[in-house]
Amino acid sequence: MDKQTEIEAAVLRRLIQHLDERKDVQNIDLMNLAGFCRNCLSKWMVAAAADEGVALDYDQARERVYGEPYNDWKAKYQGQASAEQIAQFEVNRPKD
Template identity: 65%
Template sequence: MTDTLDDKTRTELEAAVYRRLVEHLRTRTDVQNIDLMNLAGFCRNCLSNWMKDAADAKGLPMTKDESREIVYGEPYDQWRAKHQKEATPEQKAAFQKSSTGH
Protein backbone atom coordinates (compact mmCIF):
# COMPACT_ATOMS: atom_id res chain seq x y z
CA MET A 1 0.00 0.00 0.00
CA THR A 2 2.72 2.49 0.91
CA ASP A 3 4.28 1.93 -2.50
CA THR A 4 1.14 3.30 -4.16
CA LEU A 5 0.94 6.48 -2.07
CA ASP A 6 2.35 9.63 -3.55
CA ASP A 7 4.47 11.80 -1.27
CA LYS A 8 1.76 14.42 -0.75
CA THR A 9 -0.86 11.85 0.28
CA ARG A 10 1.60 10.05 2.56
CA THR A 11 2.52 13.35 4.24
CA GLU A 12 -1.17 14.21 4.69
CA LEU A 13 -1.84 10.82 6.29
CA GLU A 14 1.18 11.13 8.56
CA ALA A 15 0.06 14.62 9.60
CA ALA A 16 -3.43 13.30 10.40
CA VAL A 17 -1.94 10.52 12.52
CA TYR A 18 0.27 13.02 14.36
CA ARG A 19 -2.70 15.30 15.07
CA ARG A 20 -4.70 12.34 16.36
CA LEU A 21 -1.84 11.25 18.62
CA VAL A 22 -1.46 14.75 20.03
CA GLU A 23 -5.21 15.05 20.62
CA HIS A 24 -5.22 11.66 22.33
CA LEU A 25 -2.38 12.73 24.63
CA ARG A 26 -4.21 15.98 25.42
CA THR A 27 -7.21 13.99 26.62
CA ARG A 28 -5.09 11.52 28.61
CA THR A 29 -3.74 13.99 31.14
CA ASP A 30 -3.74 11.13 33.64
CA VAL A 31 -0.80 9.63 31.77
CA GLN A 32 2.29 11.37 33.05
CA ASN A 33 5.30 12.09 30.85
CA ILE A 34 7.51 9.90 33.04
CA ASP A 35 5.11 7.00 32.41
CA LEU A 36 5.40 7.56 28.66
CA MET A 37 9.19 7.74 28.90
CA ASN A 38 9.36 4.58 31.00
CA LEU A 39 7.12 2.61 28.65
CA ALA A 40 7.78 4.06 25.22
CA GLY A 41 11.01 6.03 25.43
CA PHE A 42 9.37 9.31 24.42
CA CYS A 43 6.89 11.78 25.88
CA ARG A 44 5.01 14.96 25.08
CA ASN A 45 8.19 16.99 25.52
CA CYS A 46 9.95 14.78 22.99
CA LEU A 47 7.14 15.41 20.49
CA SER A 48 7.44 19.14 21.04
CA ASN A 49 11.23 18.96 20.62
CA TRP A 50 10.78 17.04 17.38
CA MET A 51 8.33 19.71 16.20
CA LYS A 52 10.88 22.41 16.92
CA ASP A 53 13.62 20.39 15.21
CA ALA A 54 11.43 20.09 12.10
CA ALA A 55 10.74 23.84 12.14
CA ASP A 56 14.45 24.57 12.56
CA ALA A 57 15.27 22.26 9.64
CA LYS A 58 12.86 24.25 7.47
CA GLY A 59 14.28 27.57 8.69
CA LEU A 60 10.99 28.45 10.39
CA PRO A 61 11.12 30.46 13.60
CA MET A 62 9.69 28.51 16.53
CA THR A 63 10.55 28.70 20.19
CA LYS A 64 10.57 25.78 22.59
CA ASP A 65 7.55 27.33 24.34
CA GLU A 66 5.67 27.57 21.04
CA SER A 67 6.37 23.95 20.12
CA ARG A 68 5.27 22.80 23.57
CA GLU A 69 2.03 24.75 23.29
CA ILE A 70 1.34 23.02 19.97
CA VAL A 71 1.66 19.62 21.65
CA TYR A 72 0.08 20.42 25.02
CA GLY A 73 -2.73 22.60 23.63
CA GLU A 74 -1.92 25.31 26.18
CA PRO A 75 1.18 26.90 27.69
CA TYR A 76 3.41 24.22 29.21
CA ASP A 77 3.54 25.83 32.67
CA GLN A 78 -0.25 25.97 32.73
CA TRP A 79 -0.52 22.27 31.75
CA ARG A 80 2.05 21.31 34.38
CA ALA A 81 0.21 23.20 37.11
CA LYS A 82 -3.04 21.45 36.24
CA HIS A 83 -1.90 17.93 35.42
CA GLN A 84 1.67 17.05 36.36
CA LYS A 85 2.17 15.08 39.53
CA GLU A 86 5.38 14.47 41.47
CA ALA A 87 7.02 11.30 40.18
CA THR A 88 7.00 8.42 42.61
CA PRO A 89 10.26 6.81 43.71
CA GLU A 90 9.30 3.78 41.59
CA GLN A 91 8.76 5.93 38.50
CA LYS A 92 12.08 7.70 39.05
CA ALA A 93 13.90 4.39 39.49
CA ALA A 94 12.33 2.98 36.33
CA PHE A 95 13.31 6.14 34.46
CA GLN A 96 16.91 5.91 35.63
CA LYS A 97 17.02 2.25 34.60
CA SER A 98 15.58 2.81 31.12
CA SER A 99 16.72 6.37 30.46
CA THR A 100 17.36 7.04 26.80
CA GLY A 101 19.08 10.34 27.39
CA HIS A 102 16.03 12.56 27.00
Protein backbone atom coordinates in the same frame (compact mmCIF):
# COMPACT_ATOMS: atom_id res chain seq x y z
CA MET B 1 1.58 18.56 0.25
CA ASP B 2 1.49 14.97 -0.98
CA LYS B 3 -0.92 12.35 0.37
CA GLN B 4 1.73 10.60 2.50
CA THR B 5 2.61 13.87 4.23
CA GLU B 6 -1.08 14.66 4.76
CA ILE B 7 -1.59 11.24 6.33
CA GLU B 8 1.44 11.64 8.59
CA ALA B 9 0.27 15.10 9.66
CA ALA B 10 -3.18 13.72 10.47
CA VAL B 11 -1.63 10.94 12.55
CA LEU B 12 0.43 13.46 14.53
CA ARG B 13 -2.66 15.58 15.15
CA ARG B 14 -4.50 12.47 16.35
CA LEU B 15 -1.62 11.48 18.64
CA ILE B 16 -1.58 14.96 20.18
CA GLN B 17 -5.38 14.82 20.60
CA HIS B 18 -5.12 11.38 22.21
CA LEU B 19 -2.48 12.59 24.66
CA ASP B 20 -4.65 15.61 25.44
CA GLU B 21 -7.54 13.27 26.24
CA ARG B 22 -5.25 11.22 28.52
CA LYS B 23 -3.91 13.85 30.86
CA ASP B 24 -3.90 11.12 33.52
CA VAL B 25 -0.94 9.56 31.72
CA GLN B 26 2.09 11.36 33.05
CA ASN B 27 5.15 12.12 30.94
CA ILE B 28 7.31 9.93 33.17
CA ASP B 29 4.93 7.01 32.46
CA LEU B 30 5.26 7.63 28.74
CA MET B 31 9.05 7.80 29.00
CA ASN B 32 9.23 4.62 31.06
CA LEU B 33 6.93 2.66 28.76
CA ALA B 34 7.57 4.11 25.31
CA GLY B 35 10.81 6.07 25.53
CA PHE B 36 9.21 9.38 24.55
CA CYS B 37 6.81 11.90 26.02
CA ARG B 38 5.01 15.14 25.22
CA ASN B 39 8.23 17.09 25.69
CA CYS B 40 9.99 14.81 23.20
CA LEU B 41 7.26 15.54 20.66
CA SER B 42 7.83 19.24 21.27
CA LYS B 43 11.58 18.88 20.71
CA TRP B 44 10.96 16.89 17.52
CA MET B 45 8.60 19.63 16.33
CA VAL B 46 11.28 22.29 16.90
CA ALA B 47 13.83 20.20 14.99
CA ALA B 48 11.42 19.56 12.09
CA ALA B 49 10.60 23.26 11.88
CA ALA B 50 14.31 24.11 11.81
CA ASP B 51 14.83 21.57 9.01
CA GLU B 52 12.19 23.47 7.03
CA GLY B 53 13.67 26.87 7.86
CA VAL B 54 10.78 27.79 10.14
CA ALA B 55 11.44 29.55 13.44
CA LEU B 56 9.70 27.72 16.28
CA ASP B 57 11.01 27.81 19.82
CA TYR B 58 10.58 25.10 22.41
CA ASP B 59 7.92 26.96 24.41
CA GLN B 60 5.84 27.53 21.26
CA ALA B 61 6.13 23.85 20.34
CA ARG B 62 5.16 22.75 23.84
CA GLU B 63 2.11 24.98 23.71
CA ARG B 64 1.07 23.26 20.48
CA VAL B 65 1.58 19.80 21.97
CA TYR B 66 0.05 20.56 25.38
CA GLY B 67 -2.74 22.78 24.04
CA GLU B 68 -1.85 25.55 26.50
CA PRO B 69 1.29 27.05 28.02
CA TYR B 70 3.36 24.26 29.53
CA ASN B 71 3.51 25.79 33.01
CA ASP B 72 -0.30 26.03 33.09
CA TRP B 73 -0.66 22.38 32.00
CA LYS B 74 1.98 21.28 34.50
CA ALA B 75 0.24 23.07 37.39
CA LYS B 76 -3.12 21.48 36.51
CA TYR B 77 -2.18 17.95 35.52
CA GLN B 78 1.35 16.91 36.41
CA GLY B 79 1.54 14.82 39.52
CA GLN B 80 4.50 14.04 41.73
CA ALA B 81 6.54 11.12 40.36
CA SER B 82 6.91 8.18 42.69
CA ALA B 83 10.28 6.84 43.76
CA GLU B 84 9.61 3.76 41.61
CA GLN B 85 8.85 5.87 38.52
CA ILE B 86 12.00 7.91 39.01
CA ALA B 87 14.14 4.79 39.52
CA GLN B 88 12.74 3.22 36.35
CA PHE B 89 13.32 6.46 34.44
CA GLU B 90 16.96 6.56 35.56
CA VAL B 91 17.49 3.03 34.27
CA ASN B 92 15.78 3.73 30.93
CA ARG B 93 16.88 7.37 30.50
CA PRO B 94 18.06 8.13 26.97
CA LYS B 95 21.82 8.55 26.95
CA ASP B 96 22.80 11.81 25.21
